[in-house]
Amino acid sequence: MIYFxxxxxxxxxxxxxxxxxxxxxxxMPASQFRGGAQIGQEDIEDKCKQAxxxxxxxxxxxxxxxxxxxxxxxxxxxxxxxxxGDILVTQTEHNSVLRPLLNQQKLKKTSMKxxxxxxxxxxxxxxxxxxxxxxxKALVINHCSNVTGKVQDMEMISSxxxxxxxxxxxxxxxxxxxxxxxxxxxxxxxxxxxxxxxLLGIQGTGGFYIRPGLDLIPLKxxxxxxxxxxxxxxxxxxxxxxxxxxxxxxxxLLAGVQFIEAVGIEKIAEKERRLMRMLYEGLARIPxxxxxxxxxxxxxxxxxxxxxxLSPSDAAYILWSSYGIVVRAGLHCSxxxxxxxxxxxxxxxxxxxxxxxxxxxxxAFLDAAAEIMASLSPAxxx
Amino acid sequence: MKIISKRESRxxxxxxxxxxxxxxxxxxxxxxxxxxxxxxxxxxxxxMLRQPFFKVESDYFMLKGIQGNDYFRAxxxxxxxxxxxxxxxxxxxx
Numbered sequence: 001m002i003y004f005x006x007x008x009x010x011x012x013x014x015x016x017x018x019x020x021x022x023x024x025x026x027x028m029p030a031s032q033f034r035g036g037a038q039i040g041q042e043d044i045e046d047k048c049k050q051a052x053x054x055x056x057x058x059x060x061x062x063x064x065x066x067x068x069x070x071x072x073x074x075x076x077x078x079x080x081x082x083x084x085g086d087i088l089v090t091q092t093e094h095n096s097v098l099r100p101l102l103n104q105q106k107l108k109k110t111s112m113k114x115x116x117x118x119x120x121x122x123x124x125x126x127x128x129x130x131x132x133x134x135x136x137k138a139l140v141i142n143h144c145s146n147v148t149g150k151v152q153d154m155e156m157i158s159s160x161x162x163x164x165x166x167x168x169x170x171x172x173x174x175x176x177x178x179x180x181x182x183x184x185x186x187x188x189x190x191x192x193x194x195x196x197x198x199l200l201g202i203q204g205t206g207g208f209y210i211r212p213g214l215d216l217i218p219l220k221x222x223x224x225x226x227x228x229x230x231x232x233x234x235x236x237x238x239x240x241x242x243x244x245x246x247x248x249x250x251x252x253l254l255a256g257v258q259f260i261e262a263v264g265i266e267k268i269a270e271k272e273r274r275l276m277r278m279l280y281e282g283l284a285r286i287p288x289x290x291x292x293x294x295x296x297x298x299x300x301x302x303x304x305x306x307x308x309x310l311s312p313s314d315a316a317y318i319l320w321s322s323y324g325i326v327v328r329a330g331l332h333c334s335x336x337x338x339x340x341x342x343x344x345x346x347x348x349x350x351x352x353x354x355x356x357x358x359x360x361x362x363x364a365f366l367d368a369a370a371e372i373m374a375s376l377s378p379a380x381x382x
Numbered sequence: 383m384k385i386i387s388k389r390e391s392r393x394x395x396x397x398x399x400x401x402x403x404x405x406x407x408x409x410x411x412x413x414x415x416x417x418x419x420x421x422x423x424x425x426x427x428x429x430m431l432r433q434p435f436f437k438v439e440s441d442y443f444m445l446k447g448i449q450g451n452d453y454f455r456a457x458x459x460x461x462x463x464x465x466x467x468x469x470x471x472x473x474x475x476x
Contacts, residue, residue: 322433375430
């Protein structure tokens, strides 16, 4: 089996992650500041926030809060900011941005305005300028497209947000752990991440960072293990991690981040870029195959393609059933970018590698793609 | 050929807007079985593939699978799920 669906969730995980999760479940639970049973033990949550802060360029790492993933993080941040006016989003955004903005009751006083992207998913200065409105309050940007792998110029975009007084909300779900991220350098007001993609943790983990001085009204309230007698919060007293935390998940996430730190983010990015170059160059040599980007323009570990004459879901079905290759077909939960790509009907076939992908797997995929394309011309169609 | 089990596809996203089911057969799909599906709709048969792929499409449903496997997928548009019963009867008579 060849797994090229790492943009959905990474597989395999480092052995350290599996071991860390198992150990966490096996050991006596450390239940958030209740009963003193933790004395002398490491605080895994703090340690994980510190490690994430180092990896994602967040000096105020205590302002990282854990959630079940990027979707919960985006709902929490977008609703919690109590915005009124236009929220600028890019055409590359995921439904975890679009759907809260269009459906959450708490966002009824906002209007979503879409910044168009190029066919490869690039957000240009011109597009930003043309999308600016007087009532714009925030800008949400996907660092790396989960469809084309286009990596945005975050310095340029954050500078635009700063110059126009917009809150800058960066979604690094697809880039955290495989591309350099620097929230402080970008001046991010909020940063959204998920744990189960390139951070190599397990599903059900993720979080958000909110810069010091910026408060959210929480989406969820409940027990936090601190000052239980207080029932009503005053302004700036909010807590963002109510309920028992997903400690096995956070422990696994810490192990994933430690693995990335040990290998080095640059080494991971370079290996994935090399595999992607192999893919782009090999696929470009197959006549008729439709690619959406190049190794030069799209530098994330994910790409899109189509086999003309086959729907993406049929192509994915063949790749799995005949070749044992797992890819993803469709719109990839990012419907708007497909309008720019010309694939709004049925989407694309998405290929996404990880640090654990190999040259042999890439070659096997290239052979399969060539064989499928060659078989399309004489197809019996009645 | 007889259908011996049917289950809802786990890959709902892949057949957006449609309800997809995976059917298990009591034998392996061969060329005759595939060509026998022609009365159900337009047939696409990629027989040059290492493992030939087929797809049969009508306005409201679609079948697809791989020659040599003992299963195939059927997807039906939400409002026409009753059509699958006729498709199942047809397949069971092949």
